[in-house]
Amino acid sequence: MCFVVDMAFSYFRTVRFADTDAAGVVYFANYLSMCHEAYEDSLAAGGIELQSFFQNAGVVVPIAKSEAEYLRPLRPGDRLRISVTPEALTENSYSVRFEIHRLNAVEKLAARVRTEHVATSPEKRQRVALPPPLAAWVNAG
Amino acid sequence: MCFVVDMAFSYFRTVRFADTDAAGVVYFANYLSMCHEAYEDSLAAGGIELQSFFQNAGVVVPIAKSEAEYLRPLRPGDRLRISVTPEALTENSYSVRFEIHRLNAVEKLAARVRTEHVATSPEKRQRVALPPPLAAWVNAG
Amino acid sequence: MCFVVDMAFSYFRTVRFADTDAAGVVYFANYLSMCHEAYEDSLAAGGIELQSFFQNAGVVVPIAKSEAEYLRPLRPGDRLRISVTPEALTENSYSVRFEIHRLNAVEKLAARVRTEHVATSPEKRQRVALPPPLAAWVNAG
Amino acid sequence: MCFVVDMAFSYFRTVRFADTDAAGVVYFANYLSMCHEAYEDSLAAGGIELQSFFQNAGVVVPIAKSEAEYLRPLRPGDRLRISVTPEALTENSYSVRFEIHRLNAVEKLAARVRTEHVATSPEKRQRVALPPPLAAWVNAG
Numbered sequence: 001m002c003f004v005v006d007m008a009f010s011y012f013r014t015v016r017f018a019d020t021d022a023a024g025v026v027y028f029a030n031y032l033s034m035c036h037e038a039y040e041d042s043l044a045a046g047g048i049e050l051q052s053f054f055q056n057a058g059v060v061v062p063i064a065k066s067e068a069e070y071l072r073p074l075r076p077g078d079r080l081r082i083s084v085t086p087e088a089l090t091e092n093s094y095s096v097r098f099e100i101h102r103l104n105a106v107e108k109l110a111a112r113v114r115t116e117h118v119a120t121s122p123e124k125r126q127r128v129a130l131p132p133p134l135a136a137w138v139n140a141g
Numbered sequence: 142m143c144f145v146v147d148m149a150f151s152y153f154r155t156v157r158f159a160d161t162d163a164a165g166v167v168y169f170a171n172y173l174s175m176c177h178e179a180y181e182d183s184l185a186a187g188g189i190e191l192q193s194f195f196q197n198a199g200v201v202v203p204i205a206k207s208e209a210e211y212l213r214p215l216r217p218g219d220r221l222r223i224s225v226t227p228e229a230l231t232e233n234s235y236s237v238r239f240e241i242h243r244l245n246a247v248e249k250l251a252a253r254v255r256t257e258h259v260a261t262s263p264e265k266r267q268r269v270a271l272p273p274p275l276a277a278w279v280n281a282g
Numbered sequence: 283m284c285f286v287v288d289m290a291f292s293y294f295r296t297v298r299f300a301d302t303d304a305a306g307v308v309y310f311a312n313y314l315s316m317c318h319e320a321y322e323d324s325l326a327a328g329g330i331e332l333q334s335f336f337q338n339a340g341v342v343v344p345i346a347k348s349e350a351e352y353l354r355p356l357r358p359g360d361r362l363r364i365s366v367t368p369e370a371l372t373e374n375s376y377s378v379r380f381e382i383h384r385l386n387a388v389e390k391l392a393a394r395v396r397t398e399h400v401a402t403s404p405e406k407r408q409r410v411a412l413p414p415p416l417a418a419w420v421n422a423g
Numbered sequence: 424m425c426f427v428v429d430m431a432f433s434y435f436r437t438v439r440f441a442d443t444d445a446a447g448v449v450y451f452a453n454y455l456s457m458c459h460e461a462y463e464d465s466l467a468a469g470g471i472e473l474q475s476f477f478q479n480a481g482v483v484v485p486i487a488k489s490e491a492e493y494l495r496p497l498r499p500g501d502r503l504r505i506s507v508t509p510e511a512l513t514e515n516s517y518s519v520r521f522e523i524h525r526l527n528a529v530e531k532l533a534a535r536v537r538t539e540h541v542a543t544s545p546e547k548r549q550r551v552a553l554p555p556p557l558a559a560w561v562n563a564g
Contacts, residue, residue: 033157171311174309
């Protein structure tokens with residue numbers, strides 16, 4: 001007997017007027033912003049606060065790539081659940097997969113987003129290893 | 142003996158990177174967006190969903206004025222409590238007062254925001270009375 | 283004989299989908315963002331680049347207050363002219379008045395916005411005099 | 424003798440404080456917003472105004488996918504040139520490739536973005552052929 005348990009972190013969010021545009025639905029770039037909020041919350045849940053952590057560590061991990069598939073429109077008031085699944089790529093980099101689920105009467109997948117992050121030293125101007133707390137967060141994902 | 146109880150609706154919110162600008166703190170216009178989120182949540186708590194409600198009622202209540210006092214900077218990860226206090230102005234209009242409190246070690250008032258809203262019929266192109274559920278929300282504020 | 287010449291700086295801007303919300307018109311907080319763009323352009327025209335200038339001068343001039351009157355809705359594609367008029371308040375502070383004009387068949391005033399800025403030393407944690415280039419910009423307004 | 428002429432539409436834009444976040448550079452999702460501005464301007468240059476066109480045509484062309492490669496950070500005041508190159512995919516869909524160039528002392532490629540758009544009838548809830556003016560814009564790209 002065997003269980004497969006989805007360990008992904010979940011972030012809950014309501015769609016706001018500010019997220020939408022004149023087409024009546026969430027503006028495409030704001031799907032990415034909402035996923036970044038989920039990423040920030042997931043890091044904080046892992047003991048990493050983006051602001052102070054990166055200031056102290058002397059390392060930044062900017063986003064090198066993003067991809068998004070927009071499957072369903074999202075409207076003001078829609079309740080969302082966004083799952084966050086990090087994955088190690090190299091010793092310097094990781095990806096994060098996000099799924100945005102719309103929690104109306106029936107839960108439906110509304111978008112898939114993926115980002116790639118590369119740890120960089122602004123001083124050395126080169127890639128560096130992930131700081132250990134961040135590596136731990138990635139590997140727990 | 143006497144209690145004065147603050148009945149204001151409270152909305153909780155974490156500051157996100159997307160809220161900030163290159164000065165490292167929340168961009169001044171985003172204080173207003175965060176208050177509008179609190180307004181949307183307060184209306185929903187009163188049984189009014191902005192989107193469907195206004196479509197059905199044939200009435201819109203655009204913001205006619207806003208005012209803000211920025212008292213303290215807000216940084217990514219700061220926890221906020223935003224209070225929402227509506228007040229009737231005329232039979233067609235109301236104001237909403239917001240206070241943004243930063244919930245770090247000590248709670249501190251970070252901003253005061255005030256908006257004025259006027260009920261309007263897009264078809265008649267004139268001011269109209271507040272729909273009863275909205276009037277009830279204002280008067281319960 | 284006499285001329286009254288409007289010396290205000292003018293900034294031109296097209297309304298974008300990203301500026302609007304599900305009500306089909308520019309989101310109220312984005313009127314302020316558009317005025318801040320005009321402010322940035324007006325400073326640059328006066329030889330002041332916000333980013334490098336404030337880093338070098340050791341002074342920041344955060345916005346202490348804002349006020350806005352929303353007179354007309356703005357839709358995607360609308361052409362705007364935003365006038366920028368600074369005014370000295372004290373040796374530490376100034377206000378900026380903005381008027382957003384919609385340039386359709388007939389030019390119409392769509393909003394009035396006013397901000398107040400206070401020069402501050404982050405190190406000294408107190409108000410300081412405006413750096414001379416900024417004082418010159420204010421007084422030329 | 425032979426010329427290769429880049430026929431891509433170019434959109435010029437200055438980076439604003441509102442585009443950036445507390446890391447001091449443009450927030451990753453705002454690269455996509457800036458490309459959408461360029462797309463709106465390119466359509467308008469082809470005689471298509473997003474708002475009125477899609478209302479009249481009974482067709483919407485939401486974005487189904489986006490991809491971005493972030494090559495260089497962008498700071499407030501940076502001047503940008505964004506090129507817009509549409510390409511037909513099927514009779515119902517097209518892609519748009521964007522390149523964001525930073526126009527400092529030397530022009531450098533700062534990001535590549537690609538979007539996919541699918542013409543849809545909200546009434547029929549199915550894919551439909553591109554309206555002829557939009558097909559003409561795609562084919563001229």
